[in-house]
Amino acid sequence: MSLAIFLALITFFGWGTGDLFTVVATRKVGASLTTFWVFFFSFLLSLIALPFAPHDIGAITLPLLALNIFLGVLLISGNVLISEAFRLSSAPLVG
Numbered sequence: 001m002s003l004a005i006f007l008a009l010i011t012f013f014g015w016g017t018g019d020l021f022t023v024v025a026t027r028k029v030g031a032s033l034t035t036f037w038v039f040f041f042s043f044l045l046s047l048i049a050l051p052f053a054p055h056d057i058g059a060i061t062l063p064l065l066a067l068n069i070f071l072g073v074l075l076i077s078g079n080v081l082i083s084e085a086f087r088l089s090s091a092p093l094v095g
């Protein structure tokens with residue numbers, strides 16, 4: 001088995017497991033609160049990688065910052081919407 005197929009299978013099962021946990025959490029506490037906690041714990045995990053990231057803050061221009069903020073709003077909106085869809089419908093149908 002090649003490395004690419006092995007890594008694809010890990011991603012496949014990891015994504016499915018994440019969706020399963022999202023469905024359970026969304027049905028217990030709601031879509032908005034589930035999205036908040038997912039992003040909160042993702043932020044905490046990304047703090048581990050922060051010391052290893054390049055720190056060239058001067059390379060961020062105003063249009064790039066605006067694009068990042070716009071894409072961030074789309075990301076959060078999409079997560080709230082998919083969590084709400086998981087709450088209202090069956091997970092295989094939504095996925």
